[in-house]
Amino acid sequence: MRSITISSNNLIKSIETKDLLKNMLLEEGFFVFDNINDDTDLIISIGGDGSFLKTIRDFNFPDIPILAINTGHLGFFSEFESNNINDFVNLLKSGNFFIEEINCINAQISSKNKIISINAVNEIVIKNVFSRTVHLDIKVNSKNIQSFSGDAILVSTPMGSTAYNYSAGGSIVDPSLDIIQLTPIAPMNTTAYRSFTSSIILPDQSIIDIIPEFRFENSILVVSDGVEYSFEDIESIKVKKSSLNIKLLRMKNYEFWKRACEKFL
DSSP states (O other): OOEEEEEEOSOHHHHHHHHHHHHHHHHTTOEEESSOOTTOOEEEEEEOHHHHHHHHHHTTSOSSOEEEEEOSSOOSSOSEEGGGHHHHHHHHHHTOEEEEEEEEEEEEEEESSOEEEEEESSEEEEEETTSSOEEEEEEETTEEEEEEEEEEEEEEOTGGGGTHHHHTTOOOOOTTSOEEEEEEEEEOOSSSOOOOOSOEEEETTOOEEEEESSOOTTOEEEEETTEEEEOSSEEEEEEEEEEEEEEEEEETTOOHHHHHHHHHO
């Protein structure tokens, strides 16, 4: 890996880290760029987890290994902190790393006039744009599962199970498992409405159809990795495993559950 693209957020700490890392890499004979080019071997994202996800979106889910350096808070995706970038440079020189591929998910949003496709690394959330109860008919592989009423439905990848899904009461899932998780957010259970109150684990080949029961005021909002998308006259949303994967550069001693314990327990 000799040609490296570095992206960072606008925080002073991130910019300083980027400048320092760029100089270190240039001194070691690497080629460093701000944007992807045909020769890019590695993308480095400097910031927090949000910056990492933004880097993936900005570079359109690239088929190039990505490494995150944390200058934010949690830094779950990050392999290095800003104060140990010397270790990262030594890692590159030694080749003591591996590439982990993680699955993404895709949502096809169908309206009266068009179909829009959105990919996500962590999760896709369907909710009401006006913070009211959302009513959704949910099918899995064309079979009715439930008529959901509540704040939102969240569909997550195994890697995304540690994010919004976890805070919403969903299960943390080892990313080596090929699954999709469907998690209700504030489900209603009354004599009028009955909804699942815990997450559902599905095979990753499942196709989830989410159909708004009430279509008024264009009230359905789709949120992909924290980014909101509002479309007019949504008729259905189809969520499934994406054809895209993200490649993460990991140290040889990386272990998912060790990282999860360090960050969450």
